[in-house]
Amino acid sequence: MNIVFEKPKALADVPFHYCPGCTHGIAHRLVAEAIDALDIEGQTIGIAPVGCAVFAYNYFNCDMVQAPHGRAPAVATGIKRANPDKFVFTYQGDGDLAAIGTAETIHSGARGENITIIFINNAIYGMTGGQMAPTTLLGQVTTTSPYGRKAEIQGNPLRICELMSTIEGVAYAERVALDNVKNIRRAKAAIQKAFEIQRDKKGLSIIEILSTCPTNWGFSPAQSMDFVREKMIPYYPLGVYKDITKGGANNE
Amino acid sequence: MSRKVLMKGNEAVAEAAIRAGCKLFFGYPITPQTDLSEYMAKQMPNRGGLSLQAESEIAAINMVLGASASGARVMTSSSSPGISLKGEGISYIVGSDLPCVIVNVQRGGPGLGGIQPAQSDYFQATKALGHGDMHLIVLAPANIQEMAILTGEAFDLADIYRTPVMILADGALGQMMEPVDFAAKPVRVLPEKTWVCNGHQNKRPMNIVNSLYIQPEELEQKNIERFERYKKIEETEVKYEEYLTDDAEIVVVAYGITARIARTAVNLARAEGIKAGLHRPITLYPFPKKRLNKLADKVDIFLSVELNMGQMIDDIKLAIECKKPVKHFGRTGGVMPVPEEILDNIRRLAK
Amino acid sequence: MKKATFKTELCKGCGLCVTACPKHIVELDTKSINAKGYHPASCTDDDKCIACGMCAIICPDVVITVIKEDKDK
Structure with missing residues (x-):
């Protein structure tokens, strides 16, 4: 009997609180699978953000620290500098990482902090109920951009992987999506690669994961996957934006 | 050595x-x-x-x-x-x-x-x-x-x-x-x-460091x-230092750098025959409430000297439960008082 | 033999597994409601299941375990 698929050991045996079809659950699982693959649960400290994933500390079996909104990379810096041989990852949403925590994100990259950032980009604030995010697409309707996001009023969506790839201390930056099984497999490989970069002490690794928010987008889970494919990926192209182990970018 | x-x-x-x-x-x-x-x-x-x-x-x-x-x-x-x-x-x-x-x-x-x-x-x-x-x-x-x-x-x-x-x-x-x-x-x-x-090195249960308690009863607890x-x-853990408070009729309360200037002012007042003393809180939280309350039973008046418009004075009033008057003298904006300024206030209150 | 096992009590009825199954044998069971109040997903024809794991990979709630018979034995 071969096990094709089972719950990874690093994932706690606790039901997720996420809405039906929300891809946070997939992303959590992929992080846990990477931790299992490298057998590093006992050496890993995870950082939960503020946002829908605030309860992430309940879902992993490694040590977990809950950070103030946007400050996860600073908290990670403190942990990593105190424990340079441990694995430290942050799990952050788009509001957390790309709005209130932009400075922490960029400067953890500039310092080349040897940490892994898992960045969930679903183009909306989920926990507070569907407000505009820094990554909300132009024209996208949210509760705080009820007439659709307009560049001249709310500005343009931020492309974080592209931004981070220009920073010297960033060792690895890849954007993946969870809209289908093939892309989920690709995301899994990317997350594992990010932890390997950290293991090899090469610098900061960031994996941006295009995710869904069926509840606040107002779509069914399946329609949400279509939105990722049809609307998000064209603005946020998938691919490796930086890989210092290969020297340079390798966009799809 | x-x-x-x-x-x-x-x-x-x-x-x-x-x-x-x-x-x-x-x-x-x-x-x-x-x-x-x-x-x-x-x-x-x-x-x-x-x-x-x-x-x-x-x-x-x-x-x-x-x-x-x-x-x-x-x-x-x-x-x-x-x-x-x-x-x-x-x-x-x-x-x-x-x-x-x-x-x-x-x-x-x-x-x-x-x-x-x-x-x-x-x-x-x-x-x-x-x-x-x-x-x-x-x-x-x-x-x-x-x-x-x-x-x-x-x-x-x-x-x-x-x-x-x-x-x-x-x-x-x-x-x-x-x-x-x-x-x-x-x-x-x-x-x-x-x-x-x-x-956790697989040797102990996982730990969580967290400040979120979504259940009200849990947070209250x-x-x-x-x-x-x-x-x-x-x-x-309350810490304070006192100077000439045993027979003091007027007690200056001051902490940090201000307490040093106040101490000189207390000496100047004593030289003039005014029974002044100094209470210097070392812990501002916990505030030396009990000690100040006890002092209030024998002291006539307190003078809070601070480099501000009057902040610690509130804690002194609360500590002594308004048993005695508490006055404030402060310089602010980065101005340091000289001992004579504090002495003037002590003189005024001693009358 | 069951290849894909569904922990129906964890299922939120999002239906992503239904869209992912290449054999079109995963469905939401509209005749039952789990404790969470959803119609849980299940495999309607175990014989047709190829144990590819795609339903489990796309499931956001780790509802599904997939096993494959070892051909060497």
């Missing part, structure tokens, strides 16, 4: 921290605290520690949060506007029951204010360092030797009570030089840090537990 060295207050705090086993320092430049960060930057690499300049005060306090959560003795320092920025992180640190030491070398405010000494962050330090039901232990040194001693004690208090501890100094104490003796201090028994998030700790702190 003890040996005295001449040091700035800021440097003495840094040196005492390193000697107390502080392994990580996260700072951000701001006057008049900067030489503390500079001392750390110079010393830490040679003494088995790390000093890192953060991108902001906000980042620095959150680096402190992370380092503390993973078990390290850690410190940050700043001056007034920077402490305001740290407020969010401080609240999370309290909510997560994490130990650390935070130094505020106060300058005048509000806003960008000035860069000269002030004590106008008293309210913030003792009552409002962050949102939520919370306190920090606040220590107020009055000389450079005490800057060193209290810094060492701050780390122990932080570990014992799982709380951040603030050294509340000011620009004068930070910048002035005095001889300091870093002789070993008595070691306190410290609890084992069983809650640390540094990787956490706050009740924390305030039981505060109660113990109030019962056992």
